[in-house]
Amino acid sequence: MPVNTGPVNTGPVNLGDALASFADIYSPRIVGRVNDYDVRIAHAKGEHLWHVHEDTDEFFLVIEGRFDVSLREPGGGERTVVLQKGEMFVVPKGMEHKPSSPGGAILMFEPRGTSSTGDRHEGEIPDHVESTTGHYISLPAAGASMPGPGPSLVGAGAGANGEGLSRASSRVAEELRRLGATAEVREMPESTRTATDAAAAVGCAVAQIVKSLVFRSVVSDEPVLVLVSGADRVDEALLAEVVGEAVEQATGKFVRERTGYAIGGVPPVGHAQPVVTYLDEHLLDHPLVWAAAGTPRAVFSIAPADLVRITSARVVAVATA
Numbered sequence: 001m002p003v004n005t006g007p008v009n010t011g012p013v014n015l016g017d018a019l020a021s022f023a024d025i026y027s028p029r030i031v032g033r034v035n036d037y038d039v040r041i042a043h044a045k046g047e048h049l050w051h052v053h054e055d056t057d058e059f060f061l062v063i064e065g066r067f068d069v070s071l072r073e074p075g076g077g078e079r080t081v082v083l084q085k086g087e088m089f090v091v092p093k094g095m096e097h098k099p100s101s102p103g104g105a106i107l108m109f110e111p112r113g114t115s116s117t118g119d120r121h122e123g124e125i126p127d128h129v130e131s132t133t134g135h136y137i138s139l140p141a142a143g144a145s146m147p148g149p150g151p152s153l154v155g156a157g158a159g160a161n162g163e164g165l166s167r168a169s170s171r172v173a174e175e176l177r178r179l180g181a182t183a184e185v186r187e188m189p190e191s192t193r194t195a196t197d198a199a200a201a202v203g204c205a206v207a208q209i210v211k212s213l214v215f216r217s218v219v220s221d222e223p224v225l226v227l228v229s230g231a232d233r234v235d236e237a238l239l240a241e242v243v244g245e246a247v248e249q250a251t252g253k254f255v256r257e258r259t260g261y262a263i264g265g266v267p268p269v270g271h272a273q274p275v276v277t278y279l280d281e282h283l284l285d286h287p288l289v290w291a292a293a294g295t296p297r298a299v300f301s302i303a304p305a306d307l308v309r310i311t312s313a314r315v316v317a318v319a320t321a
């Protein structure tokens with residue numbers, strides 16, 4: 001199983017916000033690292049499956065609801081440990097176990113690369129359980145929306161993983177900082193070219209990806225930027241109504257000339273010229289969304305209300321699912 005070695009959060013992580021940023025069940029998200037261990041969180045509901053980690057103990061802390069772990073003892077007996085919020089438990093290495101939950105959330109410590117379904121498991125992996133070594137999740141710093149001065153996480157030229165950002169992403173990071181957004185540009189090891197790619201790389205729902213779609217107003221020959229959920233399409237007739245004239249999808253050349261970025265990396269801010277911007281209301285349904293940051297590998301996360309603020313976008317209803 002490939003081991004994800006993405007960037008890690010450099011600011012404080014609020015676990016409540018982190019849990020609210022994704023909905024998948026039994027699909028762990030990596031929120032931090034301790035030496036060669038990952039700190040993972042996951043939503044839990046229903047039955048996991050019997051599995052075993054031969055070489056590592058597994059630490060669980062219940063952070064919401066309830067979480068049970070059935071265990072097969074070396075002597076052949078079976079017992080279930082019932083864990084309430086605030087309780088922790090360690091499953092010893094080599095012990096077959098099966099988690100289940102009426103609804104809850106857990107925090108785990110596991111050596112990087114540990115599979116969520118163990119070194120071996122019993123039976124088919126159910127659809128609601130993901131076999132994964134975890135997905136990195138990037139979040140705005142806890143307290144990012146607090147007023148007042150604080151250290152900016154946006155560092156032009158410095159990625160979350162300490163690597164230099166590309167020139168295009170640096171420009172976006174610089175612009176985010178200028179606009180007072182406490183968002184951090186992250187360059188991912190995987191492609192974030194499409195909404196699907198970006199969701200997989202970030203570990204969020206496709207609906208939480210911001211597509212930055214460029215249209216051309218046919219009469220004025222101006223760019224029109226539409227920020228829309230990755231789960232939606234733009235209805236050009238509805239868009240024409242709000243723009244006041246017919247629009248068409250921009251060509252790659254037009255996008256590059258007018259925004260300064262290539263398709264797949266067009267950011268919501270930091271363009272070569274001011275661009276009239278609309279934001280579809282469906283994006284407001286999520287606590288956090290992720291947008292492109294200048295290249296097909298760079299993204300940043302932001303609360304939708306802050307995205308509206310920094311883009312001065314008009315919030316409209318132009319999307320169809």
Ligand code: 5CA
Nearest residue numbers: 192193194195198211212250252264265291292
């Ligand atoms: N990096 C991700 C978001 S994090 C991203 O940029 N997604 S996107 O959806 O905003 O950008 C890709 C979009 O560019 C496609 O949805 C499509 O509408 C548009 N596009 C792709 N190919 C072309 C093309 N040949 N001409 C015009 N538009 C295109």
